Amino acid sequence: MSELPTIIEVAIPLHLNTSFHYRVPPDLVLLAQPGKRVLVPFGRRKLTGYLLGVVSESREQLRDIIEVLDQEPLFTPAELDLYRWMAAYYHHPLGEVIKTALPAGINIQSSNRTTLAKDGRPMAEEVMSGGRKVKSELFYLPLSGAETDAAPRGKAVQLLQFLREAGEASATLLRQRFGAVAPQLKRLVELGLVRGEAREVYRDPFREEVFERDQPLVLNVHQHAAKLQITAALDSKAFAPFLLHGVTGSGKTEVYLQAIAHGLEQGKTALVLVPEIALTPQLVKRFKRRFACGIAVLHSGLSDGERYDEWRRIRRDEVTIVIGARSALFAPLQRLGIIVVDEEHEDSYKQSEGFRYNARDMALVRGKRDYAVVVLGSATPLVTSYHAALEKKLGYLSLPGRVRDLPMPATELLDMRGRKGDALSPGLIAELGANLAKGGQSLLFLNRRGFATFLICQDCGHVLRCPNCSVTLTYHRGRGRHFCHYCDYFIAAPSVCPGCGGPEIGLLGRGTERVEEEIRELFPQARVSRMDRDTTRGRGGHARILKGVETGEIDILIGTQMIAKGHDFPGVTLVGVLSADASLNLPDFRSAERTFQLVSQVMGRAGRGDLPGRVLIQSLEPAHYTLTRAAAHDFAGFYADEIAFRHEVGYPPFAHLASLNLTGNSPAGVERGAKEAAAQLRSIRQELQVKVEILGPAAAPLAKIRGRYRWQILLKATRRSELHRLLAGFGGKLKLPPVVRMGIDIDPVDML
Numbered sequence: 001m002s003e004l005p006t007i008i009e010v011a012i013p014l015h016l017n018t019s020f021h022y023r024v025p026p027d028l029v030l031l032a033q034p035g036k037r038v039l040v041p042f043g044r045r046k047l048t049g050y051l052l053g054v055v056s057e058s059r060e061q062l063r064d065i066i067e068v069l070d071q072e073p074l075f076t077p078a079e080l081d082l083y084r085w086m087a088a089y090y091h092h093p094l095g096e097v098i099k100t101a102l103p104a105g106i107n108i109q110s111s112n113r114t115t116l117a118k119d120g121r122p123m124a125e126e127v128m129s130g131g132r133k134v135k136s137e138l139f140y141l142p143l144s145g146a147e148t149d150a151a152p153r154g155k156a157v158q159l160l161q162f163l164r165e166a167g168e169a170s171a172t173l174l175r176q177r178f179g180a181v182a183p184q185l186k187r188l189v190e191l192g193l194v195r196g197e198a199r200e201v202y203r204d205p206f207r208e209e210v211f212e213r214d215q216p217l218v219l220n221v222h223q224h225a226a227k228l229q230i231t232a233a234l235d236s237k238a239f240a241p242f243l244l245h246g247v248t249g250s251g252k253t254e255v256y257l258q259a260i261a262h263g264l265e266q267g268k269t270a271l272v273l274v275p276e277i278a279l280t281p282q283l284v285k286r287f288k289r290r291f292a293c294g295i296a297v298l299h300s301g302l303s304d305g306e307r308y309d310e311w312r313r314i315r316r317d318e319v320t321i322v323i324g325a326r327s328a329l330f331a332p333l334q335r336l337g338i339i340v341v342d343e344e345h346e347d348s349y350k351q352s353e354g355f356r357y358n359a360r361d362m363a364l365v366r367g368k369r370d371y372a373v374v375v376l377g378s379a380t381p382l383v384t385s386y387h388a389a390l391e392k393k394l395g396y397l398s399l400p401g402r403v404r405d406l407p408m409p410a411t412e413l414l415d416m417r418g419r420k421g422d423a424l425s426p427g428l429i430a431e432l433g434a435n436l437a438k439g440g441q442s443l444l445f446l447n448r449r450g451f452a453t454f455l456i457c458q459d460c461g462h463v464l465r466c467p468n469c470s471v472t473l474t475y476h477r478g479r480g481r482h483f484c485h486y487c488d489y490f491i492a493a494p495s496v497c498p499g500c501g502g503p504e505i506g507l508l509g510r511g512t513e514r515v516e517e518e519i520r521e522l523f524p525q526a527r528v529s530r531m532d533r534d535t536t537r538g539r540g541g542h543a544r545i546l547k548g549v550e551t552g553e554i555d556i557l558i559g560t561q562m563i564a565k566g567h568d569f570p571g572v573t574l575v576g577v578l579s580a581d582a583s584l585n586l587p588d589f590r591s592a593e594r595t596f597q598l599v600s601q602v603m604g605r606a607g608r609g610d611l612p613g614r615v616l617i618q619s620l621e622p623a624h625y626t627l628t629r630a631a632a633h634d635f636a637g638f639y640a641d642e643i644a645f646r647h648e649v650g651y652p653p654f655a656h657l658a659s660l661n662l663t664g665n666s667p668a669g670v671e672r673g674a675k676e677a678a679a680q681l682r683s684i685r686q687e688l689q690v691k692v693e694i695l696g697p698a699a700a701p702l703a704k705i706r707g708r709y710r711w712q713i714l715l716k717a718t719r720r721s722e723l724h725r726l727l728a729g730f731g732g733k734l735k736l737p738p739v740v741r742m743g744i745d746i747d748p749v750d751m752l
Contacts, residue, residue, distance in 0.1 A: 010049035011095035035073025101330035105308025138171035246399030248604020268337025275346030298324030344376035409613030440573035450474035453509025462499030531559035564602035570609030674711035
């Protein structure tokens with residue numbers, strides 16, 4: 001009797017909370033290993049799935065897999081174990097978790113075969129997959145012992161001598177050194193003196209950068225104490241989580257660098273997470289200057305090919321430090337010793353769509369699994385993180401002062417009540433002029449891009465709104481259009497009211513584009529630039545503007561929250577915060593915390609060099625505790641005020657949250673589905689006898705986005721286990737109409 005085919009378990013990257021079993025044909029048995037992708041029949045389609053493992057038997061009606069797509073496994077058993085844990089914790093399909101963890105360019109494949117073109121130059125034959133190629137480079141090597149009667153002449157002699165001295169060289173290097181050399185290389189190949197071959201090379205996002213080496217700085221008392229605690233934890237080779245709470249300019253990055261250096265000496269690797277792409281170039285520069293080892297960079301600003309190449313370098317153990325944004329959490333580093341989560345308070349660590357994981361929280365989970373040290377760093381830590389440190393769940397490391405004993409910037413709150421329509425107060429205008437005259441640089445922060453936030457008719461009151469979202473359209477003068485910042489819908493700027501046809505239409509509200517125009521009119525001699533999502537589009541957009549500030553080519557920089565996060569600008573001596581209270585009154589219990597963090601962070605850009613800094617904060621609520629505490633650089637006072645509010649209303653850290661989000665094209669259908677879901681949850685809660693508060697259903701504050709209506713149900717529980725029991729019992733029981741989608745968001749950070 002013949003041997004039965006192997007049965008395997010496969011995860012499909014679809015929103016399905018189950019895996020599937022398939023047979024492996026005899027000719028594919030040796031290739032079908034866990035961690036590889038397989039092409040499988042799925043209904044009438046063919047889909048790519050992830051091979052999870054072998055099963056002994058199955059009650060399913062089995063179909064054969066079609067193909068094994070990878071030569072080597074893409075993930076290890078330990079990594080799969082982490083993916084399974086994350087799928088269970090976030091109540092999300094395992095196939096989609098794995099798809100998120102693997103790089104977007106994973107479908108790239110290449111062969112190593114080399115052929116010779118008619119002119120004697122080698123060419124690489126590449127297997128196309130997913131519409132992309134693996135990049136190859138031509139290399140030339142001298143052939144030892146080759147004899148020929150026809151000696152090379154002219155430039156060919158120089159080429160041959162250079163190759164014999166260097167051993168080998170790429171075609172790019174030879175062209176840079178000798179100019180056009182194709183005929184000479186062809187002749188050397190024909191004479192048998194040189195051999196050409198094509199090799200796969202990595203795409204390097206920093207290939208044009210030159211980094212000068214630097215040395216570790218002398219640490220102050222507090223930095224040294226923090227470093228000692230981290231290195232002692234590294235020596236213990238056990239999981240150790242820390243909160244590094246250091247004021248802006250306190251030298252947290254230098255502590256990271258020296259702690260990581262200690263880990264590298266032990267043969268460990270390091271993972272450094274940053275919240276924004278904008279922070280990456282400056283941080284990479286610091287690391288490239290300090291370390292000569294392999295450093296990989298992972299973030300969405302890279303091309304798919306670059307991300308794939310960086311991922312392969314990590315998988316091949318050619319990298320010891322990985323720096324990146326949220327998705328870098330999944331970097332397949334071996335021997336992980338330390339994870340740094342810089343600016344740990346940032347919301348951007350939470351994925352907002354699809355698989356809604358939080359990279360900050362999962363860094364702690366990964367650190368625990370890998371027996372690594374995890375350092376959460378911030379000048380304005382999350383209320384929950386600071387509470388955990390006070391409860392001794394995190395080690396607390398404090399950097400209370402700036403490096404070189406530099407003073408914190410002097411701060412003044414400016415009352416804007418009664419100044420309707422003014423973007424800049426006379427006081428701020430005067431300070432900008434004085435700072436410009438002294439040669440200082442200034443930052444102006446306004447967390448709203450565009451020229452005007454909405455258009456309104458003075459006759460009929462018609463407001464230009466997005467037809468797909470519950471928001472007004474923002475006017476961008478540079479492009480002459482009104483845009484929706486949620487769905488990118490736009491219309492050309494109208495000359496008459498679309499409602500009544502009247503000519504009396506006006507633009508109200510200000511964005512960074514309008515402030516830039518006003519600054520240019522006030523200070524025509526100043527070199528002014530703007531940093532927001534509109535000006536940083538395209539490759540290198542962030543780095544270009546940041547370099548202009550660093551080199552002193554920009555006098556006044558206007559920007560959104562991009563300019564507030566972690567940048568070190570020694571020349572900035574004045575910071576102006578416009579509309580500081582714009583985020584205070586949002587329908588979100590974290591609105592005060594986020595406002596404090598944002599204002600404190602942008603204040604921290606001032607006075608980081610030799611000259612003292614000054615900050616002016618414009619507000620319509622200058623007496624609000626959030627702003628008075630921020631102006632006084634008083635995090636402890638803010639925490640005391642905020643934790644009392646959180647305790648009173650029962651929000652984190654005194655409760656655990658989950659949000660159920662239902663969306664659809666029919667407002668009535670979504671409302672009906674939300675009410676059915678809430679009723680089902682209440683029934684299961686009674687059946688399981690779990691203490692979970694069910695709030696809602698209710699229409700979301702942003703009731704419509706991208707043409708889909710939105711309803712929410714919020715779950716609160718003092719014990720996380722009871723919250724997950726309720727959701728586990730709920731999973732799969734609710735039958736919604738096909739046009740209504742539901743997503744579960746564990747530990748939500750966006751309540752809008």
